[in-house]
Amino acid sequence: MESNDPSEAITFRKLTLGPGRACKESLLLEIRKLKTIRHLELPADLLSHVPTKMLKRYRMRAVSEELRELRRHQPPVRYSLFAAFFWSRAQEITDSLVELLITIVHNIRIRSERKVERELLHEVKRVRGKRDLLVQLLEATLGHPDGIIGEVLYSVVDPETLLDLLKELKYTQLVYKEKVYVKMRASYSQSYRRALADLLEILTFRSNNEIHRPVLAALKLVKQYIGTNQKYFPVTDEVPIEGVIRPMWRETVLETDPQGRPRVNRINYEICVFHALRDQLRCKEIWVVGADRYRNPEEDLPDDFEARRQEHYHTLQQPLDADAFIAQMKKAQHAALSQLNQGLPRNKKVAVTPHKGGWISVSPLEAQPEPKQLSRLKQEIARRWWMVKLIDLLKEADLRVGFTDAFQSLATHERLDRKVIQKRLLLCLYGLGTNMGLKRVAAGNPDVTYKDLLYIKRKFIHRDNVKGAIAEVVNHILKERLEEVWGEATTSCASDSKKFGAWDQNLMTEWHIRYRGRGVMVYWHVEEKSACIYSQLKTCSSSEVAAMIEGLLRHCTDKDVEKNYVDTHGQSEVAFAFCHLLNFQLMPRFKNIGSQRLYKPEAGSAEAYPNLQPVLAKNPIRWDLIWHQYDQMVKYATALRLGTAETEAILKRFQQNRSHPTYQALSELGKVVKTIFTCNPKKSAVKSTKG
Numbered sequence: 039m040e041s042n043d044p045s046e047a048i049t050f051r052k053l054t055l056g057p058g059r060a061c062k063e064s065l066l067l068e069i070r071k072l073k074t075i076r077h078l079e080l081p082a083d084l085l086s087h088v089p090t091k092m093l094k095r096y097r098m099r100a101v102s103e104e105l106r107e108l109r110r111h112q113p114p115v116r117y118s119l120f121a122a123f124f125w126s127r128a129q130e131i132t133d134s135l136v137e138l139l140i141t142i143v144h145n146i147r148i149r150s151e152r153k154v155e156r157e158l159l160h161e162v163k164r165v166r167g168k169r170d171l172l173v174q175l176l177e178a179t180l181g182h183p184d185g186i187i188g189e190v191l192y193s194v195v196d197p198e199t200l201l202d203l204l205k206e207l208k209y210t211q212l213v214y215k216e217k218v219y220v221k222m223r224a225s226y227s228q229s230y231r232r233a234l235a236d237l238l239e240i241l242t243f244r245s246n247n248e249i250h251r252p253v254l255a256a257l258k259l260v261k262q263y264i265g266t267n268q269k270y271f272p273v274t275d276e277v278p279i280e281g282v283i284r285p286m287w288r289e290t291v292l293e294t295d296p297q298g299r300p301r302v303n304r305i306n307y308e309i310c311v312f313h314a315l316r317d318q319l320r321c322k323e324i325w326v327v328g329a330d331r332y333r334n335p336e337e338d339l340p341d342d343f344e345a346r347r348q349e350h351y352h353t354l355q356q357p358l359d360a361d362a363f364i365a366q367m368k369k370a371q372h373a374a375l376s377q378l379n380q381g382l383p384r385n386k387k388v389a390v391t392p393h394k395g396g397w398i399s400v401s402p403l404e405a406q407p408e409p410k411q412l413s414r415l416k417q418e419i420a421r422r423w424w425m426v427k428l429i430d431l432l433k434e435a436d437l438r439v440g441f442t443d444a445f446q447s448l449a450t451h452e453r454l455d456r457k458v459i460q461k462r463l464l465l466c467l468y469g470l471g472t473n474m475g476l477k478r479v480a481a482g483n484p485d486v487t488y489k490d491l492l493y494i495k496r497k498f499i500h501r502d503n504v505k506g507a508i509a510e511v512v513n514h515i516l517k518e519r520l521e522e523v524w525g526e527a528t529t530s531c532a533s534d535s536k537k538f539g540a541w542d543q544n545l546m547t548e549w550h551i552r553y554r555g556r557g558v559m560v561y562w563h564v565e566e567k568s569a570c571i572y573s574q575l576k577t578c579s580s581s582e583v584a585a586m587i588e589g590l591l592r593h594c595t596d597k598d599v600e601k602n603y604v605d606t607h608g609q610s611e612v613a614f615a616f617c618h619l620l621n622f623q624l625m626p627r628f629k630n631i632g633s634q635r636l637y638k639p640e641a642g643s644a645e646a647y648p649n650l651q652p653v654l655a656k657n658p659i660r661w662d663l664i665w666h667q668y669d670q671m672v673k674y675a676t677a678l679r680l681g682t683a684e685t686e687a688i689l690k691r692f693q694q695n696r697s698h699p700t701y702q703a704l705s706e707l708g709k710v711v712k713t714i715f716t717c718n719p720k721k722s723a724v725k726s727t728k729g
Contacts, residue, residue, distance in 0.1 A: 048074040053127060054101050057134040059544065060141035065233045068138065069240055072131045075124050076240075082328065085125045094502075096122035099448040102496040129330040132241065136319055136332045139237060142230060143316045146309075150221035219290055219306075227305050234312060235264045242327040243315070246336065250323045252278040256311045263304065270301040277302045283310045321695040322687065331687055338683030343673050350676045355621055360668035364661050367710050371639045371659075372646075374717035378636075379647040396652035397632045398716075415523075429468050436464060439514045444506035445498040462486060462494045470499070509594045515569050516596060528566045530601035530625070533586050533608060535561040537578070548578040563589035563602075571595045581693070583613040584686040587678060590622050591685075601625050611708030612692060612701065618711045619675035625719065634716055637709045660706050667703030674700065 048070055058064045085093055100108065100123040108116060226234075238261050245254055256278045263271070270293075271277050283291050291306040318324040322335045343350060348358065357363050382390060389399040436442050442463045452459065465486060469479035476495065480488040516527065539557040540547045546558050561582065563572040572593035576585050586608045590599055601623045609626035617624040628634060635655040638644055644654050664671075677683050692701040 050105065053124075057131075057138060059547070060138050060145060062142075062230055062233045065135070065138045065142065065230075065237065068131055068135050069233075069236050072128065072135065072240055075128045075131070078124055080121065080125055080128070085122060088122075093122050093126060095448065097126045098500055102448045128328060132326060132329040133331045135237060135241060136326055136329060139234070139312075140316050140319060142234075143312045146222055146225050146230065147218070147313070150218050150225060153221050154217045216290075219287065219309075222309055223305055226309055231305070231308070234308075235261075239264070243324050244327060244334070245318070245324045246334070247323050249281070250318050252281040253311070253314045253318055253324060256282045256307075257315065260308055260311055269304060271304060271307070273299060273301060277307070282314050283307070284313070320690060321693070322691045323695060331684060335691060338688060339673055339677050340680055340682050343676060347669075351672060354619060354672060354675060354679070356619065356672060360665045363668060364664060367664075367707070368639050368661070370714055371637075371710050372643075374714040375636065375639075375647050375650065378717040379649045382649045390650060390653050392652045394633070396635070396654075398634055398653055400631055428472065429464070432464055432468055435511060436460065439511055441507040441510045444510055445503045447497045448500075449497060459494065459498070462491060463498060466491050466494050466499060470495075505594060512569055512571050512595045512597070516565075519567070524567055529598050530603065531563050531565045531571060531597065531599050532603040533561065533563045533589055534605055535559045535576070535582060535585065535607075546575065546577045550578040561585035561589065563593055565597055565599075571597050571599075580686055581689050582608045583610050584684075584689045586613065587616060587620075588685045590617075591620070591679060592681070603627065606630060611705045611712060612689065614708035614711040614715070615671070615704040616675060616678065618707065619671060620679060624711075624715070626715075628716075636716060637713045639710075655709075659710055660702075663699070663703040663706050667700050670700045671704055671707065674704075 053071055053074070057068050096119055100119040103119075108119065111119070238257060243254055243257060245251060259271070259275065259277060279288075279292075287306070287310055291303055291310055293301055293303055295301050315324065319326075319332060322332065325334050326332045340350070351358050357366070382388060387401045387403070391397050391399060442460045445459075445463055465479050465483060466476060468474070469476045469491070476491040477488050480486050480491055519527075537550055537553045537555075537557050537559055539555060541556075544558065547556050548558075549556055550559075557578065559576045559578055559580075561574050561576055562570055563586075564570050572589040572595075574585055574588060576582075582604070586602065586604055590602055593599070599622065602617070603625045605627055606629040609624055614624050634653070636650055636653050637655045638647075638658040641658045643658070644651065647654065674688060677688065678685055692698055692704070695701065
């Protein structure tokens with residue numbers, strides 16, 4: 039799919055840009071980018087031994103410089119910068135192609151469903167009072183068995199209403215599914231088939247699980263017949279069916295010829311293959327050669343875990359012996375259940391009732407009175423700083439903290455005076471942070487041009503520098519607080535997300551099911567006195583649990599976090615398990631506290647907790663699963679701590695593959711920690727298991 043148009047040539051600057059929104063044009067452009075880089079024939083392991091931070095710095099330096107600057111370097115420097123950029127960019131583009139594949143396959147189905155729903159709403163008029171009409175029709179028919187049909191029925195319901203009723207009853211779920219598949223086929227064959235075929239040609243898929251090999255065999259078969267006009271696969275070919283075609287689509291894919299022999303429709307089969315591929319890519323049961331986020335899942339785990347097992351266990355403060363770990367957890371779980379069982383009759387705020395098969399009722403606490411000094415403090419702040427410009431706050435913070443020192447140039451040296459850099463940095467940060475833009479900021483400062491600010495932005499402002507500056511400001515806030523005003527320092531924080539509207543040209547933009555509308559999510563970690571210690575951008579459908587764990591591990595401030603408060607969406611059983619292994623106490627605010635269940639440590643121990651009988655789960659904890667997978671659980675926790683893989687990637691692998699033995703063990707451990715927390719939210723489950 040190479041283009042002969044010079045304006046569409048893949049330039050160096052075009053290689054630095056992201057993929058944009060998920061569409062056929064974006065997919066084809068990313069394929070051309072990857073082909074362009076692969077023409078360089080860089081070895082796959084060229085820079086695999088280079089530390090990630092150093093490689094990232096070289097790559098960012100290459101992006102920050104103009105072409106004339108790159109050409110001016112000595113050949114060893116120039117080619118090193120180019121190699122770092124192209125090698126890492128190839129991994130990013132491969133990940134982008136997988137993301138586009140996942141999104142496009144999903145969008146084909148969703149858009150087809152919406153089209154069918156609109157057509158059905160247009161074709162079918164909903165008949166009000168169907169039950170009453172049917173009763174009247176039956177009564178009229180039984181009351182006049184010998185009458186003329188038209189005279190009897192049309193006297194009750196007019197013919198037009200009967201026709202509407204027939205249409206509504208006729209369009210069953212089966213017809214709906216068939217119509218959706220027809221729309222999917224049309225969208226795929228007319229628009230996306232050629233682009234997805236090119237994608238299969240450039241990406242190489244692998245799997246470590248024998249169960250998912252049929253999908254790889256199906257991909258190989260699809261690639262074999264790319265470019266041919268055959269409507270069906272040859273009868274002599276072995277076409278994988280099990281594990282590839284969903285049961286509801288088999289009748290559409292499998293047809294019979296005039297002689298009654300079975301045959302497979304190619305286009306329909308390809309649609310099923312791409313849906314199966316999407317499902318397995320999301321949980322990394324199928325991975326992509328040359329990718330980073332979608333690489334071999336075995337590479338997500340630390341390489342030196344076996345050699346340094348004792349050190350990793352010591353860092354996590356977990357016992358090496360699985361039996362000792364289980365004994366601690368059993369003891370803590372039994373103590374928590376016993377404490378709740380004994381204190382429940384005296385607790386007027388909490389009740390356990392047999393309502394709805396077992397229900398926990400918690401009365402809300404009374405609101406605490408507002409501190410007397412708070413209103414006076416607000417008045418004094420309003421009197422002293424009734425109007426302060428944001429740029430003045432930014433400047434004052436830098437004078438006191440010196441956070442601009444965290445912004446170091448990507449180049450080897452700085453020729454500008456540091457005071458000049460400081461001023462331009464503050465103007466750039468103000469223009470970017472307020473969304474005013476660099477041109478408008480430059481227009482208000484005669485001694486600074488737009489080109490000057492653009493240079494500072496390219497050379498100094500990138501994610502790591504901004505992150506370091508934020509950490510510097512937060513650390514000074516925590517250090518300078520007056521204890522008599524703010525109280526003693528705490529070890530807790532809270533995290534939650536907020537939706538921001540965004541254009542669909544951004545690959546991270548998604549439709550939010552709960553808040554409606556397109557946008558992205560920003561996930562915040564805020565310490566108890568309202569200072570934000572970490573923020574991150576995430577998609578609307580990505581896990582809040584992953585974002586919560588990521589913020590706890592990577593906030594880079596001096597804040598010592600031991601407890602983290604989240605809402606219902608920020609917790610899960612796996613989250614409880616990982617937080618426990620990482621020495622954090624998860625403190626969720628359960629919206630559905632009434633339907634929560636408490637888990638027994640052992641079978642037959644329900645009689646020891648008579649007051650908790652209605653809410654005790656039927657099955658006890660499966661300690662054998664935890665025992666067998668204990669080492670693997672610690673291994674994954676170590677991977678999260680060291681950052682050898684993204685938190686989102688590890689959790690996705692488990693969420694989409696719930697039969698994974700490590701996931702099941704984490705779920706059982708999470709049930710234990712969750713039970714301990716539910717019984718006594720104020721008591722740390724971590725401390726209770728470590729004596």
